Amino acid sequence: MNARDDDYGTATGGGPTGRAAAGERNLAPGTDSPHAPTAPEPAMGRPRPHESARAQVAGSATYIDDIPEVKGTLHAAPILSTAAHGKLRGVDTAAAQAMPGVRGVVLARDIPGDPLLATFVHDEPIFAGATVHHVGQVIGLVVADTVMEARRAARQVKLDIEPLPAVLDVREAHAKQSYVLPPVTVRRGEPEKALASSKHRLSGQLEVGGQEHFYLEGQVAYAMPLEQDQWWIYSSTQHPGEVQHWVAHALGLENNAVTVECRRMGGGFGGKETQAGHLAVWAALAARKLRRPVKLRLDRDDDFMVTGKRHPFAYDWEAGFGGDGRLTALKVTMLVNCGFSADLSGPVADRAIFHTDNAYYLSDVEIASYRCRTNVQSHTAFRGFGGPQGVILIEAILGDIARHLKLDPLAVRQANFYGVGERDETHYRMKVEDNILQPLVSQLARDCGYRQRRERIAAWNATSPIIKRGIAITPVKFGISFTATLFNQAGALVHVFTDGSVQVNHGGTEMGQGLNTKIMQVVADELGVPFERVKCTATETGKVPNASATAASSGTDLNGRAAQFAARNVRDNLAAFVAGLDSCGAGAVTFRLGQVITPKSTRGFDEAVKAAYANRIQLWSDGFYRTPKIHYDKVTLTGRPFYYFAYGAACSEVAIDTLTGESRVLKVDILHDVGTSLNPAIDIGQIEGGYIQGVGWLTTEQLVWNADGRLATHAPSTYKIPATGDVPEHFNVRFWHEGNREDNVGGSKAVGEPPFMLAISAWEALRDAVAQARGDGRAPLVAPATAENVLKALG
Template identity: 40%
Template sequence: MDQATKRIAAHFTGQTRFVDDIDKPSNTLYGYIVKSDVAYGRVESVNYEKALKSPGVCAILSHKDIPGKNSMGAVFDDEPVLAEDYVEFIGQAVLLIAATSRQAAADAAKKVEIVVTELEPVLDVEESFRKKNFPFDPLFIERGDVESGFEGSHFVIEGELAIGGQEHFYLETNAAMSIPKADGTIVVYSSTQNPSENQLIISHALDLESSRIEVITDVIGGGFGGKETQSNWCAVWSALLATHCKRAVVMVLDRREDMLITGKRHPVKVNYKVGFNSNGKINSYSSRFLFDVGFSADLSRSIIERALLHLDNSYYIPAIKSELYPCKTNRSSNTAFRGFGAPQSIAVIEYIMDEISRKTGIDGAEVRRKNLYGERVRNRAPYGQLIKDNILGDLYRSIMESSDYSARVKEIKRFNRNSQWKKRAIAVVPVKFGISFTTTFLNQGAALVNLYKDGSVALHQGGVEMGQGLYDKMIEVASREFGIKKESVRICSTNTMVIPNTSATAASTGSDINGHAIKLAIDCLKARLNVFAATLYGIDLIDIVWENSTIYSRKKPSETHPLSHLIQNAYLARISLSEQAFYKTPGVHFNRETSRGEPFYYYACGIAASEVEVDFLTGSHTVLRADILHDVGESIDPLIDKGQIEGAFVQCMGWTTVEELVYNNKGLLLTAGPDSYKIPGVADIPKDFRVSLYKENPFKDGILRSRAVGEPPFILGLSVWLAIKQAITKFNPGEFRLDLPATKEKILKCAYGYEE
């Protein structure tokens, strides 16, 4: 399937209908939140009498009007639906307003009087760490004797690194529309990656049983993890207002609101120490990570856990010890983002690889090669899992050849000798990314497959399409397994009344768990129909083939029977044409007390080589060329997979170079909009962008022998940041620290020795 086909989620054609595009009932109201403008304070009084009399206002709700539980914590019970006695970040919801228009609600919000006694906020992770302000216990991992490793090393270096956060900047902001029904049930259309959690949180807030809450999610306009838990807000707010007013309520955040209220990728401050020999091989590595989790825990426990499980990236480290601390601050709760903690910890070990290169004089790519996991020895992760089917060495050899690395290094040296103000460099970064939820029970999926008498198919499954191509892949699975054209397969909206208790579409597992469930359902349907077909057509059961919307016997391939004929006759014979199936990922387990186990079903690996040119008069950089080789197994849809690889790479490139979150000393996000928060544009894309799929490693246990692709290639964008770092060393061979994002200002400070 390496040719263009019409996509289900063709966002940029404008054909996708998001929540705000859904036809609304005639008396629909518009929801709005009254927000805190203080990062931390005690609420003394709230007066909204004037606002309640404002034109168009139908209701104003406070925490006192919540029928059930004023809590929406995803894991820990520490996040209120509406603030009560204290506000804990700028943007926190205090009141909900329902009005006949969004403007009417916004006008009313200006008349609300909230008196808050400001308290001193905690805005820095180091201050939070000193105060031991941890919302849950820190995480630890240790293997071997790190102190002995340092003592036995030729070199020991220590350093610090500050890693910035990142805004999701999805195409569609958070949104939900809730419609109350006469029987006391409620239907919620939500832009979410996690319909079942929306359902659960609404259930708690409304004090309703989950079966009375129907959450429907069609194609959403991007997520990247930002709608895994924080979509709960719009869903529960709109449901509260709709239930109170007994009218439909739509709640859509504008871009500034969304950026102000919702969490980001976790900023991190890191201290590290590494011991290594003159040949570039690491002996020992210790680190301390301080994660800024924001005002509540959200998913931070699992995010930090994945960071812990990716401290090594692709490298065998004999002795390793790390402490990872969750530090509560008075900012919005940081949350899931593509990579889910792994990018932060991998960034550190990759930075260290470059520091080893500088110290030993060995080329950075060669340092990485020397430390890669082995195939038969040096092949067990710090948490105990065996690295099976290891292709890292082959990926390295392949990218060295396909990128013409050696010749380009020589050309770069020649260029740098002759150029005073511009310098070039090339960096190589591999990735070994574990696939599965580390919370084991989430590794489950379900599907319902319906066959119709004309041979067409309808699929119901628990995954959410957000632009990543999930729907297209699920249709491809059904098309191949039934032997019918894709146009005969329809995939339906994700609905908690049809597929209950779904896991979030996250952790790059969407295609795996839902695709396997669909295949299991189809296998059951085909097995049942094959028995009937054998009798109906007088063919041997073991010889039946489904192909081109027909069935036939391998022994008589010319005698085909239309699939619709079989199904019509099966219907008349009262044979079920529907099948539900359930899938759970086998073999995964992890002990959180000991940080040991096999948390991942498999690893997805890739490698990138990126060449940059940095202008040391302006601090600007250009990505001249990027070569990527990534393993997706046997690709279900190569165009989708290549698109995901390109998008992930560029998104990481943005995180590490131009996307900077800036707050003032009061805790207000100053970069809350596209005018001040910059994501990569057309001019930032690599001038020469070469993406290839590694085709030597089909995964026999994967859905259609494929591997996940959503998150792993994000890591490869780190190669741009590290190439910039190397280019700076060609201009300034002295010591410097290049935190990320490597903005123009930071590049110039490092280049001219003006580090703060």
């Protein structure tokens, strides 16, 4: 920024500063550090390091591209469409096949099974056929001895494409009724009548951009042919079961012929829920044609061009409200930019509808959602899965209402909160039974000194002509469960070996979020053994079949409970055996700190295991869990789609330079609801990381498509994710003090996605600064709030 750092001053307010200080105070009683030495004590609730942390730092943690390659392995590179829309009249591969090391080319004609991917909507070709639908669509593969030989040859393939009109704007798509799925409308009450009788009315539009996942490990798959037409697929995927199904479908095989393995991913964020399946299918098709193992790893530029992003949204809205800012009516039109095929756009758009209320009661409301087809990458899951696109709209509306009425935006938000025992039903007919919004937000406002800081910021802005500040508190109420009810199930295996060590395998996948660590803690406590005695193995479809994706923040809820049940079955077997030895009831046997205790004796866990094995007692078991209470009508989008809600709130203070449009987040204070934390160190990391990733979405990460449909922001040089310099020095995170009121594993709550939406407070604070700089109470800011967009908003 042109202004000196001093111009921002030292942010003031309640509470101590510093990220480490904030985090450590929230770990566990008697713990001073996230990595304090472990004593023989229960595993859950302790800030234990990530189970792979040392290996990752040392470079010994294995990712797909690190797996030693089998003799004869070939490498593939994609042939990409150069047109946004057109008829594919020819593919000339002669020059490519003449290049050194090239072993072959794979095109649509080489698919033995269904040429369409096995998606729910069944509308996406594996390789482009007669028509190309976006720049970067994969037309086929070049396969060579080395990665670079394949990539160089792929660039020599000549494509004959007859251009067709391309739709690149979501509003144009809506005007042409170009949709990947039918529109959906959710309605309650009589919003038209309520609007007509409202004391005040406002209307507006909003544009919110997409977001590139930018995982550190790009998309990669390694397909290995086995005997008798069986296949082993290494895939960096959040959904091994879907990869298995997709590969089998494309090869014309049954699912039992394909095994998919994933030990870990180098980040996913939703980008490896469906998108990883494409690479696995492509690699498997190449391996089948050439009868050799094939690895396919996209470079960063191709990854950008090929894979889908967070869905961009455009909105039209009209709201009615009273003098205190309480909403009396709301009508919303959501235009969802889905890209060229459906992918997960249906459930993403549905969740945006579910979360348009965020923390607020909507009495008379209509939300119309249009799932628009455009000639860009097919957009997909991203952390929050449509929830952020719903939450940001209602927060923008309430911010505009507060400025219109010249009220404190926090007071307007609190006036609209769900009530307890009244105004407690969502627009999709689910009761909000665990409401902690008012006390949580009020506590955060007190602790961070919100009102005093707001007064100081107003005084600052009155005397500072160039640097303007803003502040905002926004809440989060996020529903936890897959909205597709069938995915709310999980399985796990727990093995106890004769030396007393324990191995657990489950259907979830590890992408850096600490899922394996938490599940190891759960299993350790269920068996009463030290955490160090438990190991997690790679996720594999041959061990736990039909597993759901690790998504929807439900990885620990589902797989942790399944693993707990599996461990409990083994424990019950041991308890019954030991009870027989000591002539007591099995209920009198306890497992704690590596010991098996009865009213008559205390045995070491290892000793009890050896004796049980000698007496032929089963020392392994499966576990299965399905989420209770959930149900909803997919046609009307009404019912109870979520098991519970996770809550939180953030106060963000920002500054903008009115000469350049540049901005900075100065202070962040967060109070977040994780229930009873299974691992406070990991949960704090998730909250901090989610917030910063959300700030990236809303401030710097701008996707730009040129007029010809080519993605211009396709590399780190043109696409700006947050870096360490974007993290404010004052970054305080606190946990809400209550456990989960529903019977969830360890009393915990999901923490993967909900913190992402805390970053909307930073965007609302930027709008506050813009409005104060303009002086007319308006903040016409789009997202992301890049320097260019801030300048436009300033007028």
